[in-house]
Amino acid sequence: MATLRYNDYVAAVDYDPGTKLFHGRVVNVNSVISFYGATGEELEREFATSMETYFEVCRENGISPDKPYSGRVNIRLTPELHRDLVAAAQSQGKSLNAWAAEVLKQAVLH
Incomplete structure (x- = not known):
């Protein structure tokens, strides 16, 4: 699985044979942010557009965008x-x- 980065946001990329498009989804936030593209260039452009649209919607609604995961993990063990x-x-x-x-x-x- 390939990944793309937009600032600190990371998207996993897969190929969707049904649509014959690449599909990306941001994996390091709680919000659902996804995008499609037929080429690598289009996929990267759509990723950026999706992120900027997400930030704009957050601003319009007066909410803070999800921050990318911090890198801290707490695991409970025996x-x-x-x-x-x-x-x-x-x-x-x-x-x-x-x-x-x-x-x-x-x-x-x-």
């Missing part, structure tokens, strides 16, 4: 799993945070 994860991280000479970020990134790439 104490035993927490212990095992710390041990796995330490065995590689890393902090739990650094190790977990690396493992999660690899999971997304596969």
Whole structure:
């Protein structure tokens, strides 16, 4: 899956064989923002247009646009799993945070 960026906003891009268009959707906000394009250039242009329209609608309605995710994640674990994860991280000479970020990134790439 490909991604596009517009400032700090990230969109995942897929191909829709039914419409023969590329479809993008912003993935790092709660609002639903999507767009289509037949070419890469058109897709990028439609992404920018969708974002600017979203910002305009927010201004008109007096609401703040969703901010892209902060990068902070809070995960609840059992104490035993927490212990095992710390041990796995330490065995590689890393902090739990650094190790977990690396493992999660690899999971997304596969």
